[in-house]
Amino acid sequence: MNRRQLFRVAVTAMALSGLGAFAHADTVANLKSAGKMRVAVLQDYPPFGSVGPDMKPLGLDVDLANMIAEKLGVTAEFVPVSAPNRIPYLQTGKVDVIIASLGKNAEREKVVEYSKPYAMTFNGVFGPPDVKVSGPEDLSGKSLAVTRGSTQDLIISDLVPKDAELKRFEDSTGTQAAYMSGQADLFVTGNITAFMVAKDAKRPLETKFKLNDEGAYVGAVKGDTAFISAINEAIDALKADGKLNELSEKWLGEPAPANL
Known part of the structure; x- marks a missing residue:
């Protein structure tokens, strides 16, 4: 040229x-x-x-x-x-x-x-008290429900061990339902959503570890x-x-x- x-x-x-x-x-x-x-x-x-x-x-x-x-x-x-x-x-x-x-x-x-x-707010990994998790290394062999394309999905994808299973759902409602019905061991979401889900006594959850402030x-x-x-x-x-x-x-x- x-x-x-x-x-x-x-x-x-x-x-x-x-x-x-x-x-x-x-x-x-x-x-x-x-x-x-x-x-x-x-x-x-x-x-x-x-x-x-x-x-x-x-x-x-x-x-x-x-x-x-x-x-x-x-x-x-x-x-x-x-x-x-x-x-x-x-x-x-x-x-x-x-x-x-x-x-x-x-x-x-x-x-x-x-x-x-x-x-x-903050994003984190949440789950029932009987699932012992305190960091990414403890996710080995665990399944995690997360909304596809969300910030949480982008973060957790880089942290999970190879033998952890990420179960991605198209919207937050599907992700919450998957956790509440026991389809996944853990729930990856924001703290506000987790707080609201925790009100449902069918399956309690607590903060396992924080991913980031957002x-x-x-x-x-x-x-x-x-x-x-x-x-x-x-x-x-x-x-x-x-x-x-x-x-x-x-x-x-x-x-x-x-x-x-």
């Missing part, structure tokens, strides 16, 4: 980059023009996202989405997703934003623009920094007026961490 050809390639790349930045910069304006923001939410991950008796979505993520939408001057329109398809829905334009208890990892950061965290983030298309900045401004405002703390107390049963 000669210099002229190289120059043309460079100019074309710069132009496309500029067009992409311009399109991203218009996201908030486009949402306002449409009057709505399409939000990916989970329906099987209480208290962040579930379905109420009226068949409408409810949970911390739903309340937060409505608050952010109000700050942006639009209405939140909820689109049900699962843990595996929430990012593909964003990438293919089926939703404008993900507010679905989205954790952060290096692989996702390649395709998702993250907001500041709006909640803090924030919940709003996710937008990679490179759409203007949109994320607007979302961060909304989150900051919700922190300042105490509404984010109210959400934490309402849905998680405790105040938001001071360092959130």
Whole structure:
């Protein structure tokens, strides 16, 4: 390739980059023009996202989405997703934003623009008192229920011994059911979900060991920094007026961490 050809390639790349930045910069304006923001939410991950008796979505993520939408001057329109398809829905334009208890990892950061965290939890391995496990090395020969494509799945996959069995399910409801019915020895999930499952006396569970602390983030298309900045401004405002703390107390049963 000669210099002229190289120059043309460079100019074309710069132009496309500029067009992409311009399109991203218009996201908030486009949402306002449409009057709505399409939000990916989970329906099987209480208290962040579930379905109420009226068949409408409810949970911390739903309340937060409505608050952010109000700050942006639009209405939140909820689109049900699962843990595996929430990012593909964003990438293919089926939703404008993900507010679905989205954790952060290096692989996702390649395709998702993250907001500041709006909640803090931890992921871990949980199970009944009679299953003696205190670390990854004790998982040998054990079966573990985990939601496919979740942050927990990505972490535990790198930790389990070769003779441990990961039983992956398509959504959190299936994962919980598998543990409760005894299909798996252990349950890999977030502490909030584990706390709620523990209320069911059919099969108790306790924390075996922690995998990591995890924030919940709003996710937008990679490179759409203007949109994320607007979302961060909304989150900051919700922190300042105490509404984010109210959400934490309402849905998680405790105040938001001071360092959130």
